[in-house]
Amino acid sequence: MENHIYRDVLNLDDFNLQELDFSSTNYISYKENGIQFKNQDFSNTTLRIDKNFIDECKEEIRQRRFLTGVDFIIDIEFKNCHFSNIIIKEEIINANLLFDYDEQNTNQEIEKFILFGCTLNGKFYINKQYSGNNKTLTIKSLKIENTVFKSNFKLHKTVLKEFNIEDTDFEKHADFFKSIFHQGTLKKDDIEKINDNDIGFKAINFKGLALFGDTEFHKKLIFKYVTFESFSHFRKAKLFKGLDLDYSNIQNEMNFFDVTELDNSEAKNNTSQETFRIIKHNFTKIGNTIEANKYHALELKKRRNQLKILSADFFNYLVFFFHWISSNHSQYWVLPVLWILAIGYLTYLSLDSFVCARYGCSNNLIDMFKYISIINYDDCIKKNPIIFILNKVLLGYFYYQFIVSIRKDTRK
Structure with a gap:
């Protein structure tokens, strides 16, 4: 059996390997279409999830359930497990990957979580807030690049110390419910009006619902070359440092009802006239006159600030x-x-x-x-x-x- 636990996230050739022991019944349980790792300690190592890992899980299910084949997408659930680093790199993953937490004493912190060059054909859930779970997970660094999520994506109630995402497609629903984004990885660019560590969604396609309900963004949130093909909402989101939708392609309604902090002085300074116009337009489309007027006023203020008294304007x-x-x-x-x-x-x-x-x-x-x-x-x-x-x-x-x-x- 090939090994899949590594110590070094960045250099795969130098990984120290640690083998998963499928014989232990203390932390592994099986069902007809899946496998669950419960209370397993992956601390101080790097878990790499790849095709071989998925195939081994399928083989274990075959043997345990006396099946002749497992052709469907299987469930692989990590329940209340301890992690340092997780990496999914340049792989096609035919599994539903579920990272669940429901125990109070679980060490709910991951150092690095990296997805690069992947196609995930199954569901991808981190800390899903259903079935009695209301715990908070912390990820110090989450990086998603050049990745395709074929099925639903959920990132719930997770504190992200650092977040980076680009060149990624969400072909179904993407849900970031109650997650808190402290900072991104963008570099200062005065021309683009970007500050250090602003949070960027770059070259992203949201083909299904894009849900940012009850989220918090402690740096400016920038959507650049992002397409929202379906409905999206930021209901009760907190945007402390502003929002940028200037380079977004919005093909359906966006709901900004009960968004807070976007009218504080710093957020207003960091938010463009075009962004306020987009928000106003979406409130007008759904008939919310009160909020539409609020953002119309903010749009006019941004326009006034751009005009110069000693000029052609x-x-x-x-x-x-x-x-x-x-x-x-x-x-x-x-x-x-x-x-x-x-x-x-x-x-x-x-x-x-x-x-x-x-x-x-x-x-x-x-x-x-x-x-x-x-x-x-x-x-x-x-x-x-x-x-x-x-x-x-x-x-x-x-x-x-x-x-x-x-x-x-x-x-x-």
């Missing part, structure tokens, strides 16, 4: 600037109310200084409330056409902003 800058100071891009109805009162008071002061003394108009402060009305045409204000025009134009603009602001979350 001067007039566009003025439009965005006044829209911002008048209502914070239609988000705060209180701002236009304050501006309306200010216009009334400034009109009163102007008339008191330039008109009242000449034409004998009232200079009582209470008159300022007359000048917050668009339909007020008393003789005093009409005697100064410049003040009259400014008063009516500005009041019209701020009343419009007031109406838009109070209707932003209630209109159909």
Whole structure:
């Protein structure tokens, strides 16, 4: 029987080998279509899962179950096992690989988990959060590259100290439920607006559901050359340092309901106008007006920040600037109310200084409330056409902003 436990992840030629003992009934159990390794200690070694490993498992099932052949995809489950390193490299894996944890005292930490150049024809589950399991697994470094997952992929409730994925296809569903991503492996690039250790999904195809529910990303999350062919959701995800969807191909709906931290100052600075537009568009598609308006305002703020006052964009800058100071891009109805009162008071002061003394108009402060009305045409204000025009134009603009602001979350 060939050996499959190695000490060195990076150089396969120098691996120290350790043989799996299938004769032990203390930690191996069998069923008709699978094998389970339970409470096995793989610490201080590297477990390599390859075709020979799968064939040996199939042979053991044949012998134990007196079968003439095992042509179906078998289950290989590692239950409450201790690992240091796991590697699946340049192999076609015809098995469902299940890494499950449900015991409180299990050492739930893996140093390195590497998948490179693989095609996994069966399910691939790490710490699946069903059947009573609610434990947290820690993986210090998870790297997935040039790999195809033909069946469902689950990475549940796993703390990832370092994460890297690229050139990978998920042909069915990919589920990252409750996982926490601390950092990636991207390098700083000012042109691409990437910071050191940002988390990158690069050249990925999500052909089925892409589920990021209840996840946390402690660095900027960047999807580059990523295709979402089916529905995807980030429900209740926490994006502490921002999101980048600029180079994503989104072919179906994305749900960002209850996403948090994306509107904090650092996340807003790291998130592009196009990303906010994509999120707004997806909320609009599903009829969530309230959230669509929130991200529309963030989109406008990003656009305003890109405009320069001393440039060819001067007039566009003025439009965005006044829209911002008048209502914070239609988000705060209180701002236009304050501006309306200010216009009334400034009109009163102007008339008191330039008109009242000449034409004998009232200079009582209470008159300022007359000048917050668009339909007020008393003789005093009409005697100064410049003040009259400014008063009516500005009041019209701020009343419009007031109406838009109070209707932003209630209109159909």
